């Protein structure tokens with residue numbers, strides 16, 4: 001899954017995420033219903049499997065600019081104990097810088113200060129979480145992260161290692177992404193082959209069974225996977241194609257287009273949005289299907 005076209009666009013590397021961080025953060029923030037809905041699903045799953053009232057350390061893996069902390073503070077602050085550690089890691093220094101900016105902003109404004117002041121951001125790769133002690137995490141989560149990691153079995157082993165016996169993990173991936181289909185309208189107006197990302201139905205990350213099997217194989221118990229829907233809400237159909245073109249999975253396509261082709265492609269995307277994604281209330285909403293999986297480290 002994801003972009004696999006050229007080395008410059010290899011998003012298994014932190015340098016690629018760093019280079020794309022400004023554009024990605026812009027999109028994640030502007031179209032934040034996508035991350036917010038998924039984080040809500042993750043937190044609800046974690047709460048059911050191990051109530052947050054028992055949290056010791058919560059670890060947000062691949063935290064990006066901190067949308068997960070926002071959702072946690074808005075929806076679960078009353079469930080959290082007085083004392084717990086809140087770690088947010090990302091292998092991109094630019095993402096951690098954005099997280100620290102969000103933390104400062106929330107603390108200065110006095111919004112959810114008690115949660116944000118606990119946040120400890122760190123530049124760390126999920127496959128080598130050397131600074132996190134074994135058996136120290138009660139709740140681990142990774143929203144839209146693990147399918148893009150080059151060695152996901154190593155990531156799972158690291159998550160198992162840092163979890164306490166009985167600790168829980170929840171993670172998400174995509175199974176069908178409407179906004180990538182939508183951007184595919186560009187192919188109809190450009191007369192040469194463009195390498196759009198494809199999601200193979202045989203990719204385990206795109207299926208409920210595949211995700212559950214990954215968790216089982218990694219050694220988690222009480223595993224479960226299920227599908228859920230998210231919706232991307234689009235306020236400006238003119239800005240949307242240009243915003244989307246800069247996200248990691250499409251940046252290789254963007255580099256292959258001339259400015260004139262980009263404008264022509266954007267007009268095609270705008271038409272598709274207007275014709276196919278306008279809801280009865282006149283809003284533009286693009287759906288996507290996602291997979292959530294969770295599991296537990298065996299109690300000792």
Ligand SMILES: C[S@@+](CC[C@H](N)C(=O)[O-])C[C@H]1O[C@@H](n2cnc3c(N)ncnc32)[C@H](O)[C@@H]1O
Pocket residue numbers: 012017028035061062063064065066067068089090091092095124125126127142143144145148149
């Ligand atoms: C699609 S973004 C999701 C960000 C955030 N979880 C959200 O949903 O708003 C993926 C994030 O995972 C991070 N990431 C990718 N591979 C990683 C790895 N091996 N270790 C740590 N972070 C990683 C990227 O830098 C990026 O911030």
